[in-house]
Amino acid sequence: MGKKVLIVGAGPAGLEAARGLLDLGQSVLLVEKQATLGGKPIHSDYAALTPDMRPASVAMQEMIDGVTAHGDAVDIRTETQVVACQGDAPDLTVTLRGPAGEATEEVAAAILCTGFDHFDPGSETQMYGYYEYADVITLADAERMLKAGQVVRPSNGEPPRQLCFIQCVGSRDRQIGNQWCSKVCCGIACKQSIEFRQALGDARVFIFYIDLRAYGFWEDELYWRAQEQHNVNFVRGIVTEVTKRGDQLLVKGEDTTMGRPMEVLMDMVILSVGMEPSAGTIEMSKVFELPRESHGFIETIGGPLNTVVTSRKGIFVAGAATGPADLEDTVSSASAAALKAATFIRMAGGR
């Protein structure tokens, strides 16, 4: 069977890349630093996927089963990290650090699927009060709340009667250094706004946005649906500050369509935090000596016509490790990376 392909990270990208290689008959070494597989949708307790609203745990279990079904062809190491990589593909020696200590493995190629981290809205921007006010939460917190089926204000356990999303928190922002658009937050906010309206009956739901980036079919499947079928209110506006008034939150900013200042009281505020390169992405860029592009994600060198090739032969990258990515981007690029890794090994005569 020859040497394995190393896959780092077992979220949607890593699982799809692993299954793709296994399905082709290529053995895989799948390394995950968490104790369980599934990546962000599992470890951040996502309720439902965007845009199809399928339960995340069901969908991810299917992806996991698609990998584990291959038995001995896949060597899965959880609670494990890659700490060194030597040599050149197809003769890579990687050092793994896991529960039983350090060990080295020979692999023929590698695919980095180390994903993204959610922007921490308290780390650099204090203006939205994330760490001060219990009722200011993030998209990820909202997923957890929706998954638990308990949609209540964290401050008092009561259902919110009025809530809003603030878009572009940690994205499109030169001041904090995140110049990119995180691509998925508009779609996810639309999805969640529908879920909140369904869970809460008569609550009013607002989305404050700069540009509503519901691209492709998200336009009518999420954005129009939220507006027309679920009465979600979309307000083009810049929110400059969230403060407390009584037991509510005062959202201040400018309604840019009306061209006037706005001040509205909310029971709950959801910050649509963007994607940043994950800690794992940054670490692996060092271990594998891969340059990061200007935004800090792992650099691919093929332009728009090759989404997974890096500057090191036999080392590929997929999913949000290369930049903001929706699930479609992630699984497509993961399959592409699997194909290119298999091809690399075939060309190198390693199989």
Place this chain on the structure above:
Amino acid sequence: MGKKVLIVGAGPAGLEAARGLLDLGQSVLLVEKQATLGGKPIHSDYAALTPDMRPASVAMQEMIDGVTAHGDAVDIRTETQVVACQGDAPDLTVTLRGPAGEATEEVAAAILCTGFDHFDPGSETQMYGYYEYADVITLADAERMLKAGQVVRPSNGEPPRQLCFIQCVGSRDRQIGNQWCSKVCCGIACKQSIEFRQALGDARVFIFYIDLRAYGFWEDELYWRAQEQHNVNFVRGIVTEVTKRGDQLLVKGEDTTMGRPMEVLMDMVILSVGMEPSAGTIEMSKVFELPRESHGFIETIGGPLNTVVTSRKGIFVAGAATGPADLEDTVSSASAAALKAATFIRMAGGR
């Protein structure tokens, strides 16, 4: 070597899928209805790719060479169409109609890469005067103009001193029946606005948009760059009509940020036309008996976690045949389809 995989369409998706399979050692039957390979970037004379501005003809020639380098493993039929498909994969019999008449071929699987058509802005919307005024052109016309290096008003051959883009022509429009966002037009307009500014020196360039959907890295690499380095003016507004005044075009609408009507004179107007299912996509959905989803593109049945699987086993789809797609989407999904077709054949014991 076993039976071939049929690939229908030799644009970016078809070429990438073909190369992916050939690289894995799988033979391919590549069918293209045009006389030459390359798809829209070649047949519509694109100047440069979005976002990296690489000359389209150079990039596409590289993709073509990646396929033709495989010699006898790839059977390329140009000026040929698939007119019938019988049986079930891995035992498909397809009928091809080409310059030498009809012939049948046995193939093990198929990947449909039939792409999109540019929306025809005269067919249903008369309000922009595309067929009446020579100086009203489309994004595709503008690509041709930029490629030829002759940036002049079609009406009089003089360089325009003031020009604008109108976004969402044939997209996000319930009245004409195209409810989707075409995803790429904002990025392409930003790219072209830079190219026009570079070609024209001191011309003023405007982009009238609803939401500027420069997702991911397009935010700073195209949108901010156009604004800050090339002084392109972005105006959030709805254009309702283009008429003639003297030898110029009068663009009427509403500036929604300022909340007031606008009337501006332009020397040239570029309609940012969207993507529609191509004639080939519609034909192939019939030949292969594949349902089309609500927007009219070929339906995939895997949700966001499988972008290329159709309701018929062994028949896959990639690129803009499934909906609006940028080049990254297109090549990633094409690689994914190649991998899944190869896997299908392996599982079916056909190889």
